[in-house]
Amino acid sequence: MNTDPNTLATAPDKSPHRYCVIMCGGIGSRFWPYSRTNLPKQFIDFLGTGRSLLQMSYDRILPLVPKENILVVTNEAYASMVKQQLPDIADSSILLEPARRNTAPCIAWAASHIMARDPEASIVVTPSDHLITREQSFQESILRGFEFVESRDALLTLGINPSRPETGYGYIQIGEEVEPGLNKVKTFTEKPNLELAKVFIETGEFFWNSGIFLWKAKSIIEALREHAPEIAQVFDRGASEYCTDGERAFIESEFPGCMSISIDFAVMEKASNVYVETVDFGWSDLGTWSSLYDNSPKNCDGNVTQNCKVMTYNSSGNIFAVRDDKLIVVQGLNDYIVADAGDVLLICPKAEEQGIRNMVSDAKLKFGDTYL
Numbered sequence: 001m002n003t004d005p006n007t008l009a010t011a012p013d014k015s016p017h018r019y020c021v022i023m024c025g026g027i028g029s030r031f032w033p034y035s036r037t038n039l040p041k042q043f044i045d046f047l048g049t050g051r052s053l054l055q056m057s058y059d060r061i062l063p064l065v066p067k068e069n070i071l072v073v074t075n076e077a078y079a080s081m082v083k084q085q086l087p088d089i090a091d092s093s094i095l096l097e098p099a100r101r102n103t104a105p106c107i108a109w110a111a112s113h114i115m116a117r118d119p120e121a122s123i124v125v126t127p128s129d130h131l132i133t134r135e136q137s138f139q140e141s142i143l144r145g146f147e148f149v150e151s152r153d154a155l156l157t158l159g160i161n162p163s164r165p166e167t168g169y170g171y172i173q174i175g176e177e178v179e180p181g182l183n184k185v186k187t188f189t190e191k192p193n194l195e196l197a198k199v200f201i202e203t204g205e206f207f208w209n210s211g212i213f214l215w216k217a218k219s220i221i222e223a224l225r226e227h228a229p230e231i232a233q234v235f236d237r238g239a240s241e242y243c244t245d246g247e248r249a250f251i252e253s254e255f256p257g258c259m260s261i262s263i264d265f266a267v268m269e270k271a272s273n274v275y276v277e278t279v280d281f282g283w284s285d286l287g288t289w290s291s292l293y294d295n296s297p298k299n300c301d302g303n304v305t306q307n308c309k310v311m312t313y314n315s316s317g318n319i320f321a322v323r324d325d326k327l328i329v330v331q332g333l334n335d336y337i338v339a340d341a342g343d344v345l346l347i348c349p350k351a352e353e354q355g356i357r358n359m360v361s362d363a364k365l366k367f368g369d370t371y372l
Helices: 053-061 076-085 103-117 135-150 194-203 217-227 229-237 247-257 263-268 289-294 350-367
Strands: 018-023 070-075 094-097 122-127 155-160 171-179 182-189 206-216 274-279 304-306 309-313 319-322 327-331 336-340 345-349
Touching: 018 053, 018 103, 053 070, 053 076, 053 122, 053 135, 070 076, 070 103, 076 094, 094 103, 094 247, 103 122, 103 217, 103 229, 103 247, 103 263, 122 135, 122 217, 135 155, 135 206, 135 274, 155 171, 155 217, 155 263, 171 194, 171 274, 182 263, 194 206, 206 217, 206 263, 206 274, 217 229, 217 263, 229 247, 289 304, 289 319, 289 336, 289 350, 327 336, 336 350, 345 350
Parallel strands: 018 070, 018 122, 070 094, 155 274, 304 319, 309 327, 319 336
Antiparallel strands: 122 206, 155 206, 171 182, 171 206, 182 274, 336 345
C-alpha cells in the first residue's frame, strides 16, 4: 500500500475548482465495543499502520485535491479529534453537525458551503472509514470521475467489482454504457439476502455500492431541490450565511430540523442523471469485524490478533482485539469475534455479527450510555 500521500505515478495538476468532502460523523456501532461514542472507528488505527482510517482517507485524496479544498463533516463532539488527527485542516474546513441526520443533510450542507465559495466547484464525497489497498488505482478512478462530471450534468457513484455474494452491501445494477467503464444506473438494491446476492453476482450486471460520489456542486444542489426539496429548502435559506460568521448560528438552529435520510434514498434512487463508474481498487468499507478479519494478516491457524497477546489451541478463524495487556488463552474456539474494550467483553460468532447493533441497543436500554 502506498503510504506517501504526496506520491502518484503521474502527479496530476490540482485544479483549484476540485474539492473533497470527507464524511466523518458515524459512530461505527457494528464495531462495538471497540468503536464507542467517544472514539468511533474512523479515529482508530485498526491496521497498525500508525494512521487512523480518517487519516488514511485524507492521505489518499491529498494528491488529487488542493489541501485547502478538503473539508471534513463531522459531529461537533468530534471536533477536537479531527483537529488532532488532521492538523493541516483549517478550522473553517471542518463542518460541525449539531445532530446526526444521515448523509443527505450532510452532503447538502457541504455542497452549499462549497457552492458559496466556488460556483464552479466539482466535488468527490467519501466516507472516512473505508479501506483501499490499491491507492494508485483509486486515484486514477477519482481523476476520471472528476473529468466525467465536469463535462456534463451528472451524479456519479463508484461501483465496486464484487468478489463474493455479500449481503452487507448495497448493489448497483448497470444499464447503458456511455463510456468504457461508465454506465447509466438501472437500479439500486439495498442489502439483499444471500440467494438474491448470488443471482446478482451471476448476472455480471451488479456492483457493490461504495458510497463514494462525484458531481458538480450545482448538480447535486439542483438534484436535492428536485428530489428532496424539504432538505434543499433548509440550506437554500442559509445561502447568504455560508462562508460567513453567520453560518454556524444558522446551522445550529436549522440542521437539527432536517429529516434523517441517506443521499441514496433522497436523490440517487430518484434522479435520471445518475451514472456509475465500475472500479476495482481493493475496497472494503471496513464496517464489520468480519471485514477487518478479511483484510488483516493471519497466522498459520487463520487467526487475527489486533495488537494483543493470544495463545490458541485447536482454534481457527477467530479475530482477537484486546486493548489492555492481558493474555488471551482459548481452546476449541472457531470463527469467533473476541473483543475486549476494558469495560465490555464481546464474544460473538462471526456469522452472527449482524446482531451486534441489536446488542448495542439492548445495552443502551439496560444501562443507558455507560457502555456505549
